[in-house]
Amino acid sequence: MEPSETDNRFMMVKSVDDGRSWFEVDGDSRPSLGDLEGVGSVQVANTIHIIHQTSDEVVHHAFEMSDGLEQSDAWVVTTDTIAQPSEPPTQVADVVARSDGSLVAVYGSATGLYWQLRSSTGEWQPANPVNPDSVGMPVFSGPVLLTTADDSVVLAYTSADGQALVRVLDNQGQLSVPQRLSDQIGTREQDVGAILPLVGMPDGDVVIVYRESSGLLYERRLSALQDLGPAVRVTERAVVSGAVDSDQVGADVIQHEGTLHLILIDETSRDIYHTRSSQPGEWSAPVPIVEGIDAGWLRGSVHRQGSQQAVYGFVYDAGSQGGSGFNRYLALPL
Incomplete structure (x- = not known):
């Protein structure tokens, strides 16, 4: 929910009648962090993981959906800061899951994109630049992720000079050589x-x-x-x-x-x-x-x-x- 640039909060809403009506769940525990900007999410079993980039930091939120038995709908991670990169031109974020439950997140910085791994046991690893040699190069942004059947992660993104590119992150943490999708994206x-x-x-x-x-x-x-x-x-x-x-x-x-x-x-x-x-x-x-x-x-x-x-x-x-x-x-x- 973002009524204005200065008054915004995450809300998890639910429908039990095929989308005809909606209501907020666990509103008392909703994350207090505002500045809703770059957001990506992925569902792993009954948990929705959210990566959220603000002007100052990158945070992880998580929401556990009811199993209809003992577990009620609840925020289980309200705000966990995972990185504090330099402020990017545009706040961006995405996240995907691998088959073992680990997460791969990507977000922006003043010099380009970073990817970061969360282990299946919940520990965030150090961040890695998508392009280590970014000095003097156009800033990368607009990342989109997808996990493949072999647990590789496809990363597509844009650059400030109007290109769209795609790379693949393998299970060993190695990124493939970029392939250009288009040079007519716009600047x-x-x-x-x-x-x-x-x-x-x-x-x-x-x-x-x-x-x-x-x-x-x-x-x-x-x-x-x-x-x-x-x-x-x-x-x-x-x-x-x-x-x-x-x-x-x-x-x-x-x-x-x-x-x-x-x-x-x-x-x-x-x-x-x-x-x-x-x-x-x-x-x-x-x-x-x-x-x-x-x-x-x-x-x-x-x-x-x-x-x-x-x-x-x-x-x-x-x-x-x-x-x-x-x-x-x-x-x-x-």
Whole structure:
């Protein structure tokens, strides 16, 4: 929740009626740290881990979801500072989990990105620069992570000179040589978060969708052998970026049973559209699913409603103009 730049707090809200109504849980224990800026999260069993970068520090929060028996919904880590890097141009963060329960987090600094490992027993290790030789180079930002089947971590990010790049972090802590996704990302602050959440496919490919400065979305695929496929345009509709101080592209993508589903905010109308892809490089014509609003951002995931129907459930800003109170939820049947 961010009613203003000076009055903001994390809130965990829950729905027990398939998203028709929502309420806060464990509000008395919510983290007191404000300055909601760069945030990434991952679910491990019943625990949601959150990495949060402010202007001054990087912190870890964790929320334990009810198991329906003895464990109630509760904040279990309110604020654990894991790093205090120099202030980055834009606060950014993401986090993923490996099969042993360890976490890999990434965040920004004045000179670029750092990655940091949390062991399966809960100890944070020293931070590591993504690019140790950063002097005189464009600052990296906008990181997005994905864990693969062999527990490698794919890292995609942007640079201040308008590039998007991808690398792979192996189990030994070694990063592969960067591969360039695009050199047309743009150099404005709102171009930093140009890369959508990464998606793993059943065949082992990683789908990387990003927005270029033209406003158009493109898809590339990274194989399990780290071969990078050609760029394919997703849609001819320009997509909004950096709306309501979000510093991210107004689009989201998921995979269900081998089919990609992508939702986007049209740059002109600010309506929300949906497109899908069942074959590599082939996207359906976008269809409107929410109209007549001034959408700012959206994020979602695949889950099942009470009937066990798989849905693409997502939360979107329906026209806050930078304030609060306009977050909405929609479930798109899959």
